[in-house]
Amino acid sequence: MREADTAPATEIDTEARYLAQARAALRAMRADVLATETPESVAADSDDVWQNTMYRMARAKRGRDLVDLPDVPLFFGRLDYEPGLVYEDAADDQPDRVYVGRRHVRDDEGRPLVVDWRAPISVPFYQATRQDRRGVRLRRRFGFSDIAELTAYEDEPLAGPAAAQGGGALLAAEIDRPRAGPMRDIVATIQPEQDDLVRAPLQPSLCVQGAPGTGKTAVGLHRLAYLLYTEADRLTNGVVVVGPNRSFLAYIRHVLPALGEVAVRQRTVEELVGRTVTSTDTAEVARLKGDPRMAEMLRRALWRHVGEPSDDLVYAQGATRYRVAQARLAELVFQQKGSARYGTGRAGLAQRVANLVLMQMERRGATPDDRDLAVVSRSKPVRALLDAIWPKLTPEQVLFRLLADADVLAEAAEDLFTAEEQAALRWSRPYRSARSAKWSAPDAVLLDELSDLIDRVPSLSHLMIDEAQDLSPMQCRALGRRCLTGSVTVLGDIAQGTGAWPVDDWPTLLGHLGKPEARLAFLDRGFRVPEQIIRYAARLLPHISPGLPAPTSVRSSTGALRITATSAVDLPDAVVRACREFLGQPGSTGLICADQDIDVVSCRLRADGLEASLLGEDEDALESNRLICVPASQSKGLEFDAVIVMEPAHIVAAEPRGLRRLYVVLTRAVSALHIVHAEPLPEALTARLEPRPPNGTGS
Numbered sequence: 001m002r003e004a005d006t007a008p009a010t011e012i013d014t015e016a017r018y019l020a021q022a023r024a025a026l027r028a029m030r031a032d033v034l035a036t037e038t039p040e041s042v043a044a045d046s047d048d049v050w051q052n053t054m055y056r057m058a059r060a061k062r063g064r065d066l067v068d069l070p071d072v073p074l075f076f077g078r079l080d081y082e083p084g085l086v087y088e089d090a091a092d093d094q095p096d097r098v099y100v101g102r103r104h105v106r107d108d109e110g111r112p113l114v115v116d117w118r119a120p121i122s123v124p125f126y127q128a129t130r131q132d133r134r135g136v137r138l139r140r141r142f143g144f145s146d147i148a149e150l151t152a153y154e155d156e157p158l159a160g161p162a163a164a165q166g167g168g169a170l171l172a173a174e175i176d177r178p179r180a181g182p183m184r185d186i187v188a189t190i191q192p193e194q195d196d197l198v199r200a201p202l203q204p205s206l207c208v209q210g211a212p213g214t215g216k217t218a219v220g221l222h223r224l225a226y227l228l229y230t231e232a233d234r235l236t237n238g239v240v241v242v243g244p245n246r247s248f249l250a251y252i253r254h255v256l257p258a259l260g261e262v263a264v265r266q267r268t269v270e271e272l273v274g275r276t277v278t279s280t281d282t283a284e285v286a287r288l289k290g291d292p293r294m295a296e297m298l299r300r301a302l303w304r305h306v307g308e309p310s311d312d313l314v315y316a317q318g319a320t321r322y323r324v325a326q327a328r329l330a331e332l333v334f335q336q337k338g339s340a341r342y343g344t345g346r347a348g349l350a351q352r353v354a355n356l357v358l359m360q361m362e363r364r365g366a367t368p369d370d371r372d373l374a375v376v377s378r379s380k381p382v383r384a385l386l387d388a389i390w391p392k393l394t395p396e397q398v399l400f401r402l403l404a405d406a407d408v409l410a411e412a413a414e415d416l417f418t419a420e421e422q423a424a425l426r427w428s429r430p431y432r433s434a435r436s437a438k439w440s441a442p443d444a445v446l447l448d449e450l451s452d453l454i455d456r457v458p459s460l461s462h463l464m465i466d467e468a469q470d471l472s473p474m475q476c477r478a479l480g481r482r483c484l485t486g487s488v489t490v491l492g493d494i495a496q497g498t499g500a501w502p503v504d505d506w507p508t509l510l511g512h513l514g515k516p517e518a519r520l521a522f523l524d525r526g527f528r529v530p531e532q533i534i535r536y537a538a539r540l541l542p543h544i545s546p547g548l549p550a551p552t553s554v555r556s557s558t559g560a561l562r563i564t565a566t567s568a569v570d571l572p573d574a575v576v577r578a579c580r581e582f583l584g585q586p587g588s589t590g591l592i593c594a595d596q597d598i599d600v601v602s603c604r605l606r607a608d609g610l611e612a613s614l615l616g617e618d619e620d621a622l623e624s625n626r627l628i629c630v631p632a633s634q635s636k637g638l639e640f641d642a643v644i645v646m647e648p649a650h651i652v653a654a655e656p657r658g659l660r661r662l663y664v665v666l667t668r669a670v671s672a673l674h675i676v677h678a679e680p681l682p683e684a685l686t687a688r689l690e691p692r693p694p695n696g697t698g699s
């Protein structure tokens, strides 16, 4: 890498001048947008007022989009093409040199000074290799200071003799850069295998299996930014990121805005289904409620409300009476039962009954129209008929009856759930009414399923689902119906599955999502965790996911792993010491322990004068301090420069898939992992313990 003091001064100066020129051009573009008067309509009717307001808002937005953020470099790479070389896919006006950045910048004659990383012209920056040069002679990556001053560059010639030492110093520096606060974008250093997934087409859906730290989340977010740029007109029904909890969503929340995308909502599954959760279930009941058999049981529980007409329908108009015979009504009900949705079936029945009445009116010489149809279908006798045999229902009423009434449950569960399973599902102390019932998170998903059985839940254009390995089949169905007409990017790692429904294979989960056609891709190069740590964590793999290959790492760091055995009495002191030591170094420190230990340990740290945030206490926990106390159950997807893991045995003992949780916890460190324990380490970790590393204290 050429730093400012080692590179030829003229070269850095030239590039810095180009950066200044691009900045000035961006300022001019912005001034131009803000100064351009959009012709506004002078008429005062509401359409014109609305249109004028939209014009003004659009202009203000374009102005905001063009703000030059002082700490974000305007470009990060450069491609030099063979002069005059015409290669496949090249644009007619292909320039010899292209600067790649986060947005497009042009000079006042319209010539591009910086091209957007998502534009086709930028693809060779990520994909060109010495074997497939795509006309590129040289790839240059730039290094910047914290205030976006250009301070270094690194050249990778793709033509001519191979460089003596491979490049990658800037990539390594970028990955090693100390973490502080939330996740940042990787747009400058996306790797070819990641770029392939970022730029994969909107359809078919995509599912990425990857070991910890291989960049799944980063790839998913950059993919959204790419799709919003290239496929905006096919994404007008909304794009949503779904993550496992609020802490994780807070961690990733700045990535898309930094890439210029502010309209993407970020939600947990509970938030997306939009119901208030006020109760909890035992693990056994939660597992049952996530079971795909629930879908059929709910369908039966809903449709059992449709009954048989017991009498003729009589509609009176003045002195005239129109009659629809019971047998004819029964026939209509039977036909309407074939409707896809309970609500549309009900509305359809009203219409069809009204139609029969109207036909009788016609036969008597009347000429009824649509208004009469509406009047009859909403008339008292038709409403009474519907209330009796096809009642209006809310999802809460249906689920309430199912969970409160053993007979209703038995009827709907017949041949689906055993008597023991039904007993577990039934409320032991039923609530008094559907209104007063308290619903758990799994109930919220069941209510959502019922909601969709009654009336279709609208589909979004695209969902990105992170940590998907933890979703229950019923949650998958809830997400699947939200991208029924759209597509999905599914990200996860089978080995990190800790939910009640861990997946063993992605096709099954994709089936529940309703996207069996999704492309399955794999990422295996780890960018987060140094090799020494990932090799240690991978000792758990044969016990938790025997089928998966051992993860690899692009980075190695001697002394990255330390293990300290101590007594129960000395454990808190040892943890405090470990925290102090890491706080003496740059970057973030995560102290991860079993959920049940977190309050005691965070109080202890504060009592010792260490400023620590407790994850989950507030959304900004990751930004407010360098030391974060993390309950193991919330650690998924996060990372810290240094991680202290306290008492792994407690983490393992806390839940049925405790070893998998431990695997997640051990793979959160970017630079250093220090395990502090008083109880013996889980056997899976010690069984093949290698000779003590020179810097580790061993246990």
Ligand SMILES: Nc1ncnc2c1ncn2[C@@H]1O[C@H](COP(=O)(O)OP(=O)(O)OP(=O)(O)O)[C@@H](O)[C@H]1O
Pocket: 171, 174, 175, 184, 185, 186, 189, 190, 191, 194, 210, 211, 212, 213, 214, 215, 216, 217, 218, 219, 493, 527, 528, 636, 637, 638, 639, 667
């Ligand atoms: N090409 C890259 N350049 C620089 N940093 C990268 C690159 N790819 C990934 N990273 C970094 O590696 C870390 C891990 O990425 P990410 O969180 O996306 O991985 P993950 O596969 O989702 O991990 P997990 O399974 O643990 O949730 C992040 O800090 C990310 O910025």
